[in-house]
Amino acid sequence: MEAELLAPTIVECWSEDSRVELTCIAVRDITHDIKSFVFAPPPGQVFRHEPGQFLTLCLQIDGAHIERCYTISSPPTRPHRISITVKRVPGGPVSNWLHDNLRAGMSVLVAAPGGAFTLTSPLAPKYLFLSAGSGVTPLMSMTRTLVDLGADADVAFVHSARTPVDIVFRQELAGIAADQAGIHVTNVCEDHHPSEIWTGPRGRLSTGLLSALVPDLHERIVYTCGPAPYMASVRQILTDVGFDMDRYHEESFSFDVPVSTPAPPDASSGPATVGYSVEFVKRGQTITCGPDQSVLDAALAAGVRLASACGQGMCGTCKVGLLDGAVDMEHQGGIRPREIRDGKILVCCSRPLGDLKIDI
Template sequence: MTIAPRHQHLDQMQPWSDRHQLLECLSATPEAPDVMTFTFRSDKDNWFRYLPGQFVTLELPVGPEPVMRTYTLSSTPSRPFSIAVTVKAQKDSVGTRWMFEKLKPGVRIRALGPLGDFTHIRHPGEKYLFISAGSGITPMMSMTRYMADVAPLSDITFINCSRGPSEIIFRSELEYLARFMPNLNLGFIVEQCGGTELWSGLKGRIDKAKIGLLAHDFLDRTVFCCGPDVFMDFVRTTLEAAGFDMARYHQESFRPASLDLAPAPVEGEEGEVRTSIRFTMAGKDVSCAPGQTILQAARGAGVRIGAACESGLCGTCRVMKLSGEVEMAHNGGILDDEIDEGYVLACCSRPKTDVQIEA
């Protein structure tokens, strides 16, 4: 006998919290060669609150010590009962290969987030140009799915670059959405075609001419760009040379802006002060040299604090500061209400006084 799943309305449920709930894998779906979408629910009765285009950091148990990997959500918050990440496995990848081999329905993992500023909600425009390459399509898909649900008349020109037709992620779904979104214009560019692949679209690498052909009014659009660093650098330079207003250009990159921390005092400099960090859960008191971050001091003492980007962007190293003062300069990896509660990012926080950290 099949038992019907319990049904609750959204207003009967609490939002998912990375401090209290885990993610449970619902499905692993192939999308393209070496590309999979992993869909998750909460291990409790929760719904997911985030902005389209944001990311999560997954804690993957690949060995004695887990690894932290950051992935953009490809799902839309307009369908809040599950979230999904779409990932491409590289030859030398560790975390993603573990996901392909071990992350099956029913497996539970820890996650942090969602976080991130790469979203049209925070950078709205009258009309959009999404430019992506490879798996950089994921935040664009999240935003497009969201607009399909809540604003189907949105004006979007969607350009995606891939190696070949079979490697275009979400191609079928995008073509389906374009049937119901009259202002969604798709432009696929492939580097080459196999001998048996039929292709009538653009070939080669992206350039100003192809951008202009697919989006003749690109100078008037708000641009979101995501892909390999070399790809994004080229798009940015091309738009700048064309006279584009770069205030309307946004790119997703886990290369953070430089942290605006005061320079560390030189050893022996007058006024140099060492501080002490008490890691309460580990039961260790650690001397922290001037200029050291909490994360650096923790590692030197063998205290484990999970970290991924180590630059104040992903929020993985968030810890509770129980007492003391720190100097923290981050790149958006922590929310204001979390700071008010006492949380800090260990990777970009330097003690100003003796501190106690819950770690």
């Protein structure tokens, strides 16, 4: 009797709310101030995520616990490796630590992938990817995914950079465009660089330039990521040309910049004196939260530090159990419906509707 062949069991790296130690296996220079950090899963496990999602790194830096979100630049079609691509931000505690300290062989505690900025299912026939600076990373994951899947989608990829040396993934994207008939890549630079005179489109993205580069943009699904002013400009451009914004998607939180910081004692935005009681049961602390304040902002203003990262309801880092009370929560995909039914909230985007008791 022939021996029965059994397929190996696939074990996913993360369960829903878990944090896992990942080993860095490579650090790659992408530009003069951007590096990619490649991680391997624990033995016998694989990664699973959606293209465009992010990881939350949980780090100890100078004795402080800091969590930051970074989009995944690798595609889910390559489940044995996962990478983030990080720009060094002046004064950014995490990006500078990663650039200066993280090396192959070191381990980092990482929370499960999250975020709703991802390709729709089924795939659309035409996309427009708009990025600036390190905002290219989630769109790179999407592009690599489409290539690996052999998708026949028509992709117009327009990336904005300061100078030619700041173009992220320049060679790889050029190679993809040369090999894939349906993918067209255009880089737009604001200026030349001493090492290279830029001969492509110059300046900032504008209505006229985008219309010239992508004349059929109204037929496309748009994904954009980049600094907040860039995305505001993109939204204005698309509004000016009458684009259907139901076909528009953006990644909206900034990386390596804390969204909220504690207010000084004499600041006008200090602890609320009128509002609802918020009790952190396990800590034995109670604060007052105004009806128009998020629980996170009220806690920070009162000098109470809570775990948080994106500050906009996307990453799930600030997820806690609500023991009593009700909140108005406007999240951006950082919490699942089942978790809400189980009494979980995100403190960064939850405003009290009455007194609260929270399970921390």
